[in-house]
Amino acid sequence: xxxxxxxxxxxxxxxxxxxxxxxxxxxxxxxxxxxxxxxxxxxxxxxxxxxxxxxxxxxxxxxxxxxxxxxxxxxxxxxxxxxxxxxxxxxxxxxxxxxxxxxxxxxxxxxxxxxxxxxxxxxxxxxxxxxxxxxxxxxxxxxxxxxxxxxxxxxxxxxxxxxxxxxxxxxxxxxxxxxxxxxxxxxxxxxxxxxxxxxxxxxxxxxxxxxxxxxxxxxxxxxxxxxxxxxxxxxx
Amino acid sequence: xxxxxxxxxxxxxxxxxxxxxxxxxxxxxxxxxxxxxxxxxxxxxxxxxxxxxxxxxxxxxxxxxxxxxxxxxxxxxxxxxxxxxxxxxxxxxxxxxxxxxxxxxxxxxxxxxxxxxxxxxxxxxxxxxxxxxxxxxxxxxxxxxxxxxxxxxxxxxxxxxxxxxxxxxxxxxxxxxxxxxxxxxxxxxxx
Numbered sequence: 190x191x192x193x194x195x196x197x198x199x200x201x202x203x204x205x206x207x208x209x210x211x212x213x214x215x216x217x218x219x220x221x222x223x224x225x226x227x228x229x230x231x232x233x234x235x236x237x238x239x240x241x242x243x244x245x246x247x248x249x250x251x252x253x254x255x256x257x258x259x260x261x262x263x264x265x266x267x268x269x270x271x272x273x274x275x276x277x278x279x280x281x282x283x284x285x286x287x288x289x290x291x292x293x294x295x296x297x298x299x300x301x302x303x304x305x306x307x308x309x310x311x312x313x314x315x316x317x318x319x320x321x322x323x324x325x326x327x328x329x330x331x332x333x334x335x336x337x338x339x340x341x342x343x344x345x346x347x348x349x350x351x352x353x354x355x356x357x358x359x360x361x362x363x364x365x366x367x368x369x370x371x372x373x374x375x376x377x378x379x380x381x382x383x384x385x386x387x388x389x390x391x392x393x394x395x396x397x398x399x400x401x402x403x404x405x406x407x408x409x410x411x412x413x414x415x416x417x418x419x420x421x422x423x424x425x
Numbered sequence: 426x427x428x429x430x431x432x433x434x435x436x437x438x439x440x441x442x443x444x445x446x447x448x449x450x451x452x453x454x455x456x457x458x459x460x461x462x463x464x465x466x467x468x469x470x471x472x473x474x475x476x477x478x479x480x481x482x483x484x485x486x487x488x489x490x491x492x493x494x495x496x497x498x499x500x501x502x503x504x505x506x507x508x509x510x511x512x513x514x515x516x517x518x519x520x521x522x523x524x525x526x527x528x529x530x531x532x533x534x535x536x537x538x539x540x541x542x543x544x545x546x547x548x549x550x551x552x553x554x555x556x557x558x559x560x561x562x563x564x565x566x567x568x569x570x571x572x573x574x575x576x577x578x579x580x581x582x583x584x585x586x587x588x589x590x591x592x593x594x595x596x597x598x599x600x601x602x603x604x605x606x607x608x609x610x611x612x613x614x615x616x
Contacts, residue, residue: 243451243454243595244451246447246450246451246454247447247448247449247450247451247539250447250450251446251447251448290507291504291507294503294504294507295500295503295504298499298500298503298504299500301499302496302497302499302500305499306496321446321543321546321547321550324499324542324546325448325539325542325543325546327499327503327542328503328538328539328542329539330451401610402444402445402447402606402610403444403603403604403606403607403610404603405447405603406599406600406602406603406606407599407600407603409599410592410595410596410597410598410599410600410602410603411596411600413595413596413599414589414591414592414596415591417591417596418591424590424591424593
């Protein structure tokens, strides 16, 4: 199933689907409760969207300069993933496979529009700081990837669990990167305007490099190397 | 005229799509392993960007704004981009088979490339006219091509270097991108 990372150009798309259906049957045979938990926890480490599947990198680098932005973005992606996975999974039997990608895209774009309008109305400050990256959730590979690889082949409850798991996995990756960048780059930690702590010395002379764009590339590169040494990520 | 030049230079060097805005990273790391592939990808992205921004800015200026439908822009743009890419693919296949073979597999990938969506959304949020949108898209395409070509040149050499096992592949590519981005920070304040 993880071979289907590349949706547009996946030669194994047909080869993968019987496997997934088999797996679906297996989880269906068991108690639905244990399948739910399995799908929920899988996204957090085993198929973490950012560190394992390397999907949806743009927001991971762009809005991790503060922890507040990272939390807002994670909540947004979780909402869109959950909504689109539930809808796509419930219409999976009436969607012709020829036009499934356009159908998925319209469903996802609808949820992104809802999210964008709601955030603009109730949290305008967050809407301003996320800027262009909020509407860009629509082309985030994680959302379309989960729709194609999981929600289009599995029942609603399991798809919802998969969405929550992947959303939490994405949030964890964003949190790790943004914590490193904000603490080293500003010398303090602020969440939604409340200052949690301040490192004396570093906060007077922060290493601004870490909150600048080049710092983002450096932090994620080093984090990946450390995760490989720790055995979480695979070697090439 | 001066304004158009500022938009172009700003898009190529200062607000570079990859190094300053982090857009199109999937294709940037995926296709920058070989110089020739990187060049084809750059041309394909520039082409789609130009066509997509002409049509979306026409739709924005003459349909969405007069009928007060701006809130629908995300849904409309993604559908326009997806169908445009399909049409471009068919036209290139019928008219120039050599060009199709050179960049055929990259064209469908561009639909989900965030650069195209980002540029069309930027054009409408900045209220650019059709001409300004085209210059903006051209700048973004040239900037993307420039950076992906530099990156692929470096990565071809990096393959021969003795990198530590844990850094091989993506992590070292990220560190290379960090140094490149640091170099591009030097262009800040140029315009």
